Amino acid sequence: MINPNELRIGNYYIDLNGNPTIWEFGRHDWDYFTPEELEAISPVPITDDWLEKFGFIEMEDTVPEGYPTFRPPMGRSRIYYTDTTEMYAWAVYEGLNVDEQIVIASLKYIHQLQNLYFALSGEELLLSAQ
16 A cells, blocks of 8 residues: 555555556545555555666666666765665765765655655656657
């Protein structure tokens, strides 16, 4: 289950039929859902494929666990999977040395990624034209 409080209009979630779908409801619309329907809504896990769909570019370096690193469409940062937390880490860095980084968030789901991207950039994270 995903808490509807975490969803903004435009966020992806898995609908009752098991399909990734865009959330189009405001807070006042929750009354139209039954508790069972709200319980059945689930988050979309972040995967490398989803990152590429959003325009993140795979970098040549990897993290120590050997997973690929992706550069977001904005800013001096990167995102990568880590075994330690079993989540994706969003790290920002200064200068040219990506080893000197600060992890600002650990993410598991696409809606979390979309919300963080909006908070950092002021822009929506949209699927890139393929």
